[in-house]
Each structure stands twice: as structure tokens, then as C-alpha cells.
Amino acid sequence: MREITADKAFNISNMIFILFLLAIVCYPLLYIISASISDPIAVNSGRMWLWPIGVSWEGYKRVLQSAEIWTGYRNTIVYTLLGTAINLLVTLPCAYALSKKKLIGGKVVMMLLLFTMFFQGGIIPSYLVVKQLHMVNTIWAIMIPQAAAVWYIIVTMTFFRNTIPQELEEAAEIDGCSVFGVFLRIVLPLSAPIIAVMGLFYGVGHWNEYFTALLYLSNENLYPLQLVLRKILILNQMSSMLSSVKDPLVLAEQARIAEIVKYAVMIVASLPMLIAYPFLQRFFIKGVFIGSLKS
Amino acid sequence: MLLIQNKQRASVASKRWMKQWPYYVLLAPALIYFLIFHYYPMYGVQIAFKNFLPSKGVWDSPWVGFAHFERFFNSYYFWTLIKNTVFISLYQLAFFPASILVALSINELRNDFFKKWVQTITYAPHFISTVVISGMIISFLSPFSGIVNKLIEAIGGGAIPFMTDPAWFKSVYVISGEWQNFGWGAIIYLAALAGINPELHEAAMVDGASRFKRIFYINVPGILPVIVILFILNMGSFISLGFEKIILLQNAMNMDSSDVIQTYVYRAGIQDAQYSFASAVGLFNSAVNIMLLVTFNQIARRLNDTSLW
Structure with missing residues (x-):
């Protein structure tokens, strides 16, 4: 007892x-x-500490009026969609090829990939490569240097090994299907869950990424949302939302609303994630689980 | 005889190659990507031992040996950078058990619906971007309008200038990071806990073991290999901190406490364009990481038979 x-x-x-x-x-x-x-x-x-007091939409109005935010939003959507598409185009075929245990040199390629997880040239040599390729200040600098992540390739490869029935692939080969045919017509249609998980992981990464853009972009028209947020939240530069008039009354008013504008910006920037999160989290767990099975 | 064998072998190999070349077409984009964006920078890292001149390129720039390393080791900020980097890393390491504790605790919830709900909420912050997190920190901790200081004042304390007082920087950085990631870190342990044989628990219950004892003697040993692996990986990135967040939280006032090796590399290399010098500092950072990874992997193998390789 x-x-x-x-x-x-x-x-x-x-x-x-x-x-x-x-x-x-x-x-x-x-x-x-x-x-x-x-x-x-x-x-x-500090009177407001939990529930809203005296509802006011002033913050959101300023944010939605800001051209900078809209440009950032548009750029981030482009980088996320295009970037994720590139990620999948690189990751899926590579993972499929590596999932074949009999592949000549497969182990060597795997070692090559794994080695980059532990040792890198560092940001300066990488920066110089991107510069040499004339990608600085183009949208490609945001997407190409991050075209694939080793960890995600391994997770995808494990999925292919564990869930695609070998017999199905062999049967298709006997029917005269080429490797590409098997990959496109048999393997990919059976891989919807992993494609979704990988798309989400890469997509969230692109949506939240700011450092690559900080490194490679100086043209403000190309700024992703996160760099615009950095200006507003970190550097306190809110010219696009507050007027530049030097009238003391206007300045006082601006100082008054600066904080709620910031909170509104945080919500607006995270909104797509907030809406999608309840639906996505199921997939995220799956992704991590497949990954953990491997280790 | 040998010749024939060799020929046969060659033809077997070429047959295999005829069957396998399409896989290399599938591999090609990834291979090209890794060669250009990961291996070519490793070749480029030799500028750490050279005086890189953009007009001459990596290969033709003149060698200077360890001059950049010497300059770094002898500079007055060297020990500040090392001290900050090591302190922040150790501070973070102190929180390594947090996710384990959270996972063990969530795992004990009996209502599956509530369990899922708790998980979903605790790992939600992981998906907030670094910039938004940093913005939250700065706004919340503002000595003028931040809610944290308002709460401190409400209970009778005085406002603390968290972001401009160097003494606070490390705590702010580490604890906010823990807030963002403890739930996410728990997922992998929860997965490992789910794999523990339920018969072990049933047998222990028959023997009258309490829940606490069962956690301690069944669950913890059950996930020990996962803990060890994650710990080794953690050590491998011991001194590569999340410098992307540090850059955002850094300001002139807290620099003494917030400047770490990698933020320094960024400033020297990208902002001041001292490519060779910054590469040398970065290379030093990677070398230390590799040494830590190998060392801890060896230790783990000796003690526990669990290791990465």
C-alpha cells in the first residue's frame, strides 16, 4: 500500500x-x-500583463501599410517555395541512389557526405566560393549554397530502405522499367509522407533563415522577411512604418506605439507558421521518428 | 588463367556499371553540390596560411605560414573570445539534462491525448525564427517597457538592464535558447522511451517497484545509449555556438561578455574583409571541435561501448 x-x-x-x-x-x-x-x-x-487591455489595431495597421514588410513577405515566399523545390530535387534522387546497398562506391559517397557534418571550410571560404560564382546579391545565393542537408538525405534514404518493397521495384525492372522509371513511377508515388516531411523541414528552414541573407544580400529589394524583421525588431529602424517628421508631438506618438508595432510584426511574420503548425506538427514528429530509428 | 579471370572480373564490373550508371545520374546534383559548396571551401581554407589576394586567387596568393594564427593567439581579445566561448558552452551543457528530464516526465503522463497536447505545445517555440526570438528577448527585457522588468518592479525589485549589462548576457542567451528548444530536444528521448519493452515495467510492478524506481532503473538505462550519442554530438559542436542568435543580441555595451570566436570571424572576415585572418580563426575553431568530438567519442567507447564510429 x-x-x-x-x-x-x-x-x-x-x-x-x-x-x-x-x-x-x-x-x-x-x-x-x-x-x-x-x-x-x-x-x-506594464498594466497589460496577460489579457489585452483596450483593444487597438494600430500596430497591425502600421505593419500592413509598410511596403518593406510586403516586399519581405513576397521575397520569403519565393525563396521558400523555390528553395524547397531545389532541396527536394537534390535530396530525393540522391537518397534513392544511396538507399541501394549494392551501389558501387555508395559507401564512399556516404562517407563524403558524412564528413561535411563534422568538418567544414568555414564561413569565409564558403563566402568566397559564392562570391566567385557571382551569386552575391542574387536570389541564388539564398538557395543554392543550401541545396541539401546531409541529415535529411540520411533520413530520406532510411525511409526508402525501410518502406519501399524491394520486390515491387524488381518486378517493375523485369517489366522493362528503367531506373528512372522505377524512381519516378514506383518510388516517388509511394513516398508522399517523406516528401511532405522533408518539404516541411526544408521549408521552415527557408522561412526562418536570416543569416544567409545577411551574408550575401545588400540589395534591400531582395531582403527576405527575416532581414526586414531584423531591422525593425533588433536595429529599431522603423522608418517605413513611422513617419520621418521631426515634430516632437509626432515623435512622442511614435515612441508610444513602437512596442506594439513590434509585437504586431512578430505575429504577422509568424502567422503562416502559427496557422500551419497544428496541421504540420504531426508530420514533424514523423520526420524526427524516422530519423531516430536510424540512430 | 589469371588473365582470363581478370577479364571476367572486368566484364562483371562493367556489367554492374552498365546497370548502375543511372544511379549516378540521380546522385549527380547532390555530388556536384557537395563538391562545390562543401569540399571546394575546404580547399579554399588554405588561405588561412596565405595572404589572400582576390586578384591572384586562392592558389597563387603568397604563403605566410602560421602568421595569422600567431596574430590571433597574441591578440589582446584572444582570451576574451576563448573565455566567452567556453563559458557559454559550459553553461549550455549544464542544461543538457533538461530535455531528458522533460521527456521522462512527459512519458509518465497516462492520458494519451493530454500527452500529445503537452508535446505539441512544448516544442512549438522551436519553429519561431531566430530573429523573432531575439526580438522577443529584447522587447521583454527592456528596462523601460519590458514585461520582465515590469514584473520585477511589481514584486518590489528594480529594473535590470539585461541587454546592456555584460553580466547578464550569457544567462539571457542560454536560458532563452533552452526555452526555445527543450521540448524539441525531448522528442528523440520520447521516441527512445517508447521503444522500451513494456514487459520490463510489468515485471517490476509485480515486484512492487514504485514509478519513481521504475523510471530510475528501467527508463533511464533504456535511453542511455541515445543520451550518450547525443552527448557526443553535442561535444562535437561544443564551441560552435548558435552565433546567428548571438550576432542579433550583441551590442556595444555587452560585447565583453557576448563576443565569441564565430561572431569574431564574421566581423573580421565579412565586415572587415580580412579573409585570410578570419579563415585562420575559423579553422582554429573547427580544429578544436574535431578534437573534442574525437576525444569524447573515445571516452564514450571506453566507458560505455557506445560511440559514433
């Missing part, structure tokens, strides 16, 4: 720990949402 009381105590303290975790994750997120639609004065003074 003593054991059971011990278990009860354990369950209660475990539940308290879990609730604590949930609270520390949720609170900042809830705060941002509330702050973005609250009265700026209530936010700046």
Missing part, C-alpha cells in the same frame, strides 16, 4: 512540473498576442 501512496505523490508532482512547463512556454506567446492588440499605454506601463 505504501508504494501506491508514493505513486500518487509522484503523479501529483509530475503533473505540477508539466503544468509549469506549459506555463513558461505559453506565457510569452500569449503575451505577444495580447500586447499586439492592446492599448500602447497599457503595454508600455
